[in-house]
Amino acid sequence: MSSANRGVNIGPPRFKIAVHAIVWLANSGGMLSSAMIAEQVDSHATFMRRVMQSLSSAGIVESKGGREGGYILKKAVD
Template sequence: MVEKVSNTSWYGLALQALIILATHEGICPSSVMAKKLGFQSTFLRKVLTHLVKADIIQAKEGRDGGYSLNKSPEEITLAGVYHALTAELFPKGFLNVQSKECFAPPTQDALCDLRDEMEGWIIEGLEKKTLADLLNKRLS
């Protein structure tokens, strides 16, 4: 089983890899994507594994292997990519309310609710955007 990540930089890398796949004809090797993105292909493949498991992209193994989109750019929501990674939206420690010395339980609950509500707002916005939207902005 692939563990979910908690590094928000993986989300940005995943989106950039999807843009490359959307503009690349045929299967794109991870080495090609890694070179364009300035990352090692082994690290990039860790990120791409999450997108394969979510059925957003497909992987072909072997000498002529690589990756391709499994859906059209219009069908890939940015929220879908977020959920594939299940990255923590906020940096580690953001609204950390574990300290019982500083906050009473009702305050801790209120801050946790606020953090969850903020994440909901962002996910709601990501649901409205697709990979096609990013491609259209890139080309305009």
């Protein structure tokens, strides 16, 4: 590891995946399933649902259950 990289802490995998998912949702402009998001962020759908549940609890995304369900950003991106 180079001296420039020492002390750099990217954070836990959930944070990195959550940010990537939020960006993907913002760019999509619509509702996406956990499987669709997981494919885009190179993760597993079950892990993605856990991450998205945390984002939903934090009020960042809205979730809709069922066959036609998925996740959407709670506020529009300007």
